[in-house]
Amino acid sequence: MNMLNAWANNTLIGLKLTFRDRQAIFWTYGFPLFFLFLFAGIFARGRAETLLAMLPGLLCISAMSSGLWGMGIALPTMRERGILRRYHLAPISPWMIITSGIASSLLISLSTLLMQIALAKIVYKIEIAGGAIATFVMLVVGALAFFSLGFVVASVADNAKSAAVLCNLLFFPLMFLGGAAFPMEFLPPKLQDLARVLPSNYMVDGLYRVMKEGEGLVANLKNLTVLLLCCAVSLFVAAKLFRWEADEKLPLKRKAWAAAVVAIFIGAAMFVKR
Amino acid sequence: MTTNLIDSIETEKRPATRGVDYAAPARVIVRDLVKRYGDLTAVAGVSFEVRRGEVFGLLGPNGAGKTTTVEIIEGLRPRDSGEVTVCGFDPTEDAAEVKKRIGVALQATALPDKIEVREALSLFAGFYPASRRGRADVDRLLRTVSLEEKAKSRFDTLSGGQRQRLAVALAMVNEPEVVILDEPTTGLDAQARRELHDVIERLKHESKTVILTTHYIEEAERLCDRVAIVDHGRVIAAGTPRELISGSRGQSRIELRTVRPVELAELRSIPFVESVTESCGTYALRSPDAPRALIELVKWMEAERHELLDLHVTRPTLEDTFIELTGKRIRE
Numbered sequence: 247m248n249m250l251n252a253w254a255n256n257t258l259i260g261l262k263l264t265f266r267d268r269q270a271i272f273w274t275y276g277f278p279l280f281f282l283f284l285f286a287g288i289f290a291r292g293r294a295e296t297l298l299a300m301l302p303g304l305l306c307i308s309a310m311s312s313g314l315w316g317m318g319i320a321l322p323t324m325r326e327r328g329i330l331r332r333y334h335l336a337p338i339s340p341w342m343i344i345t346s347g348i349a350s351s352l353l354i355s356l357s358t359l360l361m362q363i364a365l366a367k368i369v370y371k372i373e374i375a376g377g378a379i380a381t382f383v384m385l386v387v388g389a390l391a392f393f394s395l396g397f398v399v400a401s402v403a404d405n406a407k408s409a410a411v412l413c414n415l416l417f418f419p420l421m422f423l424g425g426a427a428f429p430m431e432f433l434p435p436k437l438q439d440l441a442r443v444l445p446s447n448y449m450v451d452g453l454y455r456v457m458k459e460g461e462g463l464v465a466n467l468k469n470l471t472v473l474l475l476c477c478a479v480s481l482f483v484a485a486k487l488f489r490w491e492a493d494e495k496l497p498l499k500r501k502a503w504a505a506a507v508v509a510i511f512i513g514a515a516m517f518v519k520r
Numbered sequence: 521m522t523t524n525l526i527d528s529i530e531t532e533k534r535p536a537t538r539g540v541d542y543a544a545p546a547r548v549i550v551r552d553l554v555k556r557y558g559d560l561t562a563v564a565g566v567s568f569e570v571r572r573g574e575v576f577g578l579l580g581p582n583g584a585g586k587t588t589t590v591e592i593i594e595g596l597r598p599r600d601s602g603e604v605t606v607c608g609f610d611p612t613e614d615a616a617e618v619k620k621r622i623g624v625a626l627q628a629t630a631l632p633d634k635i636e637v638r639e640a641l642s643l644f645a646g647f648y649p650a651s652r653r654g655r656a657d658v659d660r661l662l663r664t665v666s667l668e669e670k671a672k673s674r675f676d677t678l679s680g681g682q683r684q685r686l687a688v689a690l691a692m693v694n695e696p697e698v699v700i701l702d703e704p705t706t707g708l709d710a711q712a713r714r715e716l717h718d719v720i721e722r723l724k725h726e727s728k729t730v731i732l733t734t735h736y737i738e739e740a741e742r743l744c745d746r747v748a749i750v751d752h753g754r755v756i757a758a759g760t761p762r763e764l765i766s767g768s769r770g771q772s773r774i775e776l777r778t779v780r781p782v783e784l785a786e787l788r789s790i791p792f793v794e795s796v797t798e799s800c801g802t803y804a805l806r807s808p809d810a811p812r813a814l815i816e817l818v819k820w821m822e823a824e825r826h827e828l829l830d831l832h833v834t835r836p837t838l839e840d841t842f843i844e845l846t847g848k849r850i851r852e
Contacts, residue, residue: 252646259635259643266634266674328630332690334596335626336647337619491596 252338253346260350273315278308278358279365286370298372302453303426305359306388306446310420312355313392314399314413317347321400322409330490340488344481348393355389375460383463384456384470388449391473394480395445401487402496402504420446443515445476472515479511540745541572545608547698547729548576548593553602555588562588564753565602570698573727575720577744579734579842585753586733587627590700593731594624607697620648623696627703629687633676637667637686640675641693648694665689665719681712688719699723700731705739717743741838751846764841771836772810774817777802777829786824791816802830810835 264270285304290296321343324330333343363381366372374381399416403409421427423437424446430438441447452469455461463470483504487496546569555563563585570576578586591597593604595611595618604610609617631640641658662668665685670678678686684704691699701720705713713736720743723730734740740747741761748758757764771794787796787803792813795806807813810833821828 248646248650252643255643255646259639262639263632263634324632328626328628329632331596331626332629332631332644335594335619335624336644337616338647342647 249342253342256342256346257349257353260347261353264350264354274312274354274358275361277311278362281307282362282365286366290370292370294370294372297366297370298374298458299454301363301366301372302450302457303428305362305385305453306424306426306449307421308358308362309355309385309389309449310392310417310426310446312351312358313389313394313396314417315396316351316355317393317396318399318403318409318413319406321347321397322403322406325489326405326492328492331492334490340485340490344397344485344488348390348397351393352386352389355393356385359385359389374457376456376458377462380456380461380463380466381453384449384452384466387470387473387477388445388452391445391449391476391480394477394484397484398480398487401484401489404495405492420444425450439516443512445473448472448476475511479507483507540574544572546570547572547574547607548731549603549605550589550593551603553589553592553604554600555585555592555597556600561753563592563599566750566753566755567602568748568755568758570729570731572729574745575724575728575730575732575743577732577734577740577747578750579737579740579744579747579838580750581735581846584750586750587702589750590624590702590731590733594622594700595619620694621697622700623691623694623698624700625684625687625691625702625704627706629683629690631675631686633674635675636672637675637678638662638671640686641689644690645693661689661692664692664722666715679712681708681715684708684712684716685719688716692723696728698729698731702733703735704732705734705736713739737837737839737842747838749842749845757841757845761838765836765838767841771806771808772813773834774805774807774810774813774831775802775834776805776817776831778821779827779829782826786820787817790820793817 264274281304285300286292286297290300321330330343363374367374395416396413399409399412403412423430423433423441424444425441426446430441430447433441448469452466452473455466455469456463487500487504489496548570550569551567553563553566554561566585566589568576568578578589580586588597592599593606593611595615598612604612606618607621609621611618635643638658641661645658659668662671665688667682667685667689670682670686673682675683675686688699688701688704691701704720705716708716717739720730720732724743732740732744744761746758746760747764748755749764750756757767759767774793781801782803784796784798784803787793787805790805790813792807792809793805793816794808797804805813805817814833820826
C-alpha cells in the first residue's frame with residue numbers, strides 16, 4: 247500500500263515535470279500536430295478516406311517517437327546527471343523507476359494520440375469504423391511495446407549520446423520497414439519476411455483493422471499477443487540491464503544473457519511466421 | 521583547590537560528547553576496508569567505528585579515499601575486502617535494510633530541474649516504510665534546514681548552498697539512525713558554509729549519529745566529536761580533535777601585556793612555561809599545558825603585584841596536527 251502510494255506519487259511528479267518543461271511540450275504536442283497536418287494536407291490531400299488509411303501509421307510513428315526518444319533518452323540523461331544515484335539511495339527497486347516512468351509517459355503519449363485522432367475527426371471528418379474501446383486498447387498495447395523498447399535502449403546505452411544513436415538505428419527500420427510510413431506490401435518479398443519481426447507492423451495492422459475495417463479485439467488477438475510479448479520481453483531485459491550509476495559498466499555476462507533472450511524472441515517470431 | 525579548578529576548566533572545554541552512547545554497540549563498524557579501481561588502491565585498509573549520537577569526521581585531502589569509503593558504507597559501491605556493518609547489517613548483503621536506516625547527502629545531489637523542494641521531500645519520504653518517517657514531516661525538515669521560503673521553488677533555481685541544505689533534508693526524510701554527509705560544504709561560499717554548519721549543529725543537538733567527510737580542518741574541529749585523518753586510503757590518526765591536537769607537538773600560546781615591563785627570565789621560570797618571546801610589549805609564552813601554566817602565571821603576577829592589560833590564549837589547531845602528520849597542508 248505504502249509502495250503503491252509512492253509509485254503513484256512518482257508517476258504524478260513525472261507528469262508534472264513534463265508539463266513544466268517547454269521543450270518537452272513542443273516535442274509531445276507540437277511535433278505530432280505538425281506530422282498530422284503533413285500527412286492529412288499533403289499526402290492525403292485532405293481526403294478523409296485516404297487519411298483514415300494513413301492514420302494507423304501516423305499514430306504508430308507518434309507512439310514510437312515518444313517511446314524511443316522520450317524514454318530511451320530521458321533515463322540515460324538522469325543517470326548521467328546523477329539523478330538516478332539519488333534515487334538509488336532509497337530502498338526502491340529498478341521496477342519502481344521503470345514502471346512508473348512508463349506510466350507517466352504512457353499517459354502523456356495517449357493524450358497525444360487521442361489529440362491526433364480527435365483533430366482528424368474534427369478537421370478532416372474521418373469516420374472510424376471500429377469501436378472506441380477497441381481503438382483505445384490497441385493504442386495502449388502498441389504504445390506499451392514501444393515504451394518498453396525505449397527502456398531497453400536506455401538500459402543498454404552508456405550515455406544519452408549512444409542512446410540517441412540506438413534510437414535512430416531502431417526508429418528508421420521500424421518506420422520504413424514496419425509499415426508505418428507506407429504499407430509493407432510495397433517492400434520486396436524478402437524484406438517483407440524480415441519486416442514481419444518488427445513490432446510496428448503489428449500495431450499498424452491492428453489499428454488499421456480496427457479503425458478502417460471495423461474489426462474487434464478478438465479478431466486482432468495475434469497483433470495484441472505479439473505486442474504484449476514484445477513488451478514483456480523488453481521489460482524483462484531492461485530490468486536485467488538496469489544501471490543506477492553513470493560509471494557502472496555492463497558486465498559481459500549480463501550483456502550476452504540479454505542478447506540471447508532477444509535472439510530467442512526474434513527467432514521464435516520468424517519461425518512462427520513461416 | 522587548584523586541581524578542582526583545572527578539572528572544571530577541562531570539563532568545560534571537553535567537546536559536546538554528552539549525547540554519545542559508548543555502551544551501545546557501534547552504529548557503523550568498518551574493518552580493514554580495501555577498494556581498488558584497476559591499479560589504483562583508493563582505500564587501503566581503513567578501520568573505524570562510529571558510536572550512537574556521535575558526529576564522526578573523516579578528514580583528508582581530495583583523493584584520500586573518503587568518498588569511496590562512505591559510498592561503500594551507503595551500499596552504492598561493492599568493496600574488495602574488509603568488513604562493513606551498518607546498524608547490524610552488511611551494506612552489500614542487505615542493501616535494503618541498510619538503506620532504510622541511513623540517510624545520505626551525496627557530494628553533489630542532482631534532482632530533476634523542475635521538481636519543487638517540497639515535492640522532492642515528500643516524494644523521497646514516500647520511498648520509505650511508513651514507520652520510518654512518522655516524525656519526519658516535511659514542514660519540520662524544511663525548518664531544520666531553513667528552506668521554508670523555498671518550499672515551492674524548483675530545483676534549478678536553488679543556489680549551491682540551498683541545494684546542499686535540501687540534500688541534507690532529503691537525508692533526513694526517513695528518520696535515519698545514521699546520517700552520512702559527504703563533503704557537504706565543498707564549493708560553498710563562507711555564508712552558505714556557515715548556514716550549513718548551523719544545520720549540522722542542529723543535528724548534533726538532536727543526538728543524531730553523523731558521519732561527515734570534509735577537507736576543511738576548521739569544520740572537522742568545530743563539528744566533530746571524533747575525527748579520523750585519512751591520507752592515501754589509510755587512517756593515519758583518530759581521536760577527538762583535542763586528543764589529536766594534544767597528541768601532536770603543537771603547543772598553546774599565552775599572550776599577555778602588562779602595565780609594567782616583565783623580565784623574560786622570570787616568566788620563563790613559571791612552571792609549565794617552556795619558552796617566552798617578546799615583541800612590542802606583548803609577551804608570548806609557549807606551554808604544553810596551558811590551563812596549568814595560566815594558573816601559575818596568575819599566581820605569580822598576584823605575588824609580584826603585576827597588573828594585566830591584555831591576555832589571551834591560542835591553542836594549537838588541528839591544522840598544526842594535520843601538517844605534522846601528513847607533512848603537507850590540506851589542499852583546497
